[in-house]
Amino acid sequence: MTTASDDPSPRSLEPIARLCDVSKVYDSKTATIAALGRVTLDIDAGALTAVMGPSGSGKSTLMHVLAGLDRPSTGQVFIGEREITALNDEALTALRRRRIGFVFQAFNLVPTLTVRENILLPFELDDRKPTTDERSWIDSIVKRLGIADRMSHRPNEISGGQQQRTAIARALATRPDILFADEPTGNLDARAGREVMRIMAEAVRDLGQTILLVTHDPVVAAHANRVVFIADGTPVSELNHGISAEVIARSMLELDVDYDADAVEPSRGEVP
């Protein structure tokens, strides 16, 4: 296994993921849209970094490019020491399988598989069985996430909060270098949302997991060690100390964007 963080260490100074002068331009028939404009950003290892911004600010594009889901138009992207912009699709796929974890708003579980099978999916896709060490690791995170007694259930038989915790367990199972979470609480009620964020913060604090969180909710972002604000495709400011929901909300308002409109209208397309 190529996972780096076998030894959960406190926050190190080495960035685990980097964007170097990255631009992303979408060409459509009617217009050219610059989703990201020359972004340079380091993501610290062992920290929870939140990326915030209103709809269309480019925060999802930033995450997609950083995770190797989308190719930048110009610039370089690094995960660890490895430049992923140069990788072909096959290599990127293997990278996602082994070194990256994903948690999304839509819980993204395979409905026909049980909770256990969903969690073990990354190993199955890698054509191998988890080692004894990995098994005990998975057992420990499953216990920690409180889904140990739900392992034989299918996703439709458990609550939304439990589904999202299953997705987190799957993302943590391979001990990825970095975990990407895009509005992970977006489909949850307030209580389940708080629970999920507590788990994420604990994964960073206790397990040394690196997490990049994309959200527009100041309460969710308040769990982060660092908050990066992005508008019109570029990071405009950030918070490193004294992070609270109030401070974040105030910073958002100062961004000279219509935050109220954004709060009413969720950042991404939803089913009616």
Added chain:
Amino acid sequence: MNPFREIRANPRQFAPSFLVVFIAGLFGTAIMQGIGILSAWMTSTEEIDESATARILIALVGLTFFVIALFVSSIVIANTFSIIIAGRSRQLALLRLIGASSKRLRRSAALEGLIIAVPGVIAALLVSTALAGLTLTILGDQIRYDADLLHAEVFVPAAATLLVTWYAAYLGARRISDISPVEATSQTVERSPEELRPSKRSLTTVIALLGVGLVMLIGGAAVGVAINNPLGLPVATVGGAISFLGFIIGNPWILPPLQTLVGQLLARTSSSRLAAKTIARHPARSARTVIGLVIGVTLIVMFATAMTTFRTQLEVYAALLGQRGREADGDAVTTVVDQTMMFFLGMVVFSVVIAVIGVANALMLSVRQRTQEIGLLMALGQTPRRVRTMVLSESLQLSVTGCAVALPLGIFYGWIGALAVISPLTGFFAPSLPWWVLIVVVVGSILAVAVASGRPARAATSVNPVEALEAV
């Protein structure tokens, strides 16, 4: 992904493919075993000289029709799989996201095809052997030689069916390589409609095939009419095969405009207009759904037209000879022609049955994947009866388009064939239309598709609007 798990999770969507494999396998195996029985019987009646030639001839004709049936099956199966894949695209995107390569996903989808084909082929072998055994028992004492029902050749069609299914499933799953992992991150459920138009290069191929085929067809007929030489037939036959192949490959360009036209002509009520819109939203998929039916109906109409025209012209020729004071036994010849026609039509019917299953299956999958849309319609006040009418209307429009294309095509091919064979004796003539065959085939295929669409229609009305709208 584990293909067994996919099949276990949703076995019903594979039922039509299983049925198609069964019918194709049964047809092929029955031909091989039938030939075995026939030659044993001929040997018993001591017509040894004739038996070898007859055996080869029947084997050749039978296997040609088996290949046609297999071809139609492969279209149906590839279409089924492409629709299954489209319906599974969200889950496939998720698997891509967490690190499954598209090659691997495509291979495992193809494996699903192979896995469902195995029991289908085994069932076909069992049923065919049982039928052959029954035939032997009925013939009883007439056969003194052993007919070996399980010699090696008997398994060739079964093996061919297996391989073709595997490959067709692989072809049908080609859209997997277009599924982007980013799709799994968004909440939009419906994927942009799958529209796979062949490349510019294949358009050139299509035009070349159509052009060459047409020239050979007309040339073959002209050799008969102008030079009074029946050698035009092989030229016309090859030309016909080439141009038909061009037509089949070119169906994504040729059929959609006709579908639009049929939609405009037939869609008079709101339900039928909705049906027309569904077809128009997936033009390439609808074209592929219909093409199997087009192949079957074209072949039926072609044989019927060729034979009927041939028969009419023979009667004309016999009358001509009679006027000149010579005797001609027209009745015996026309009886043989009629019997040959029935034999050919019987052989094509297998392909038509497979094509009808294909249309019904495409409708079923299209209904399943529109659960949300149908739920919305019902929530907005569409009655279950009108939802059923909508599905029925979709099936009607598809089969009408298929027949509208197949009839002229079949008549043209049959006419050219008859011209090439018999115009050296009689000169140029117009085709004689086999009216009863045309009526039976049009009414029959529209009815068969309509009946087969009953289950999809019921599935559509069983949608619960509240659940459909909540489904994410």
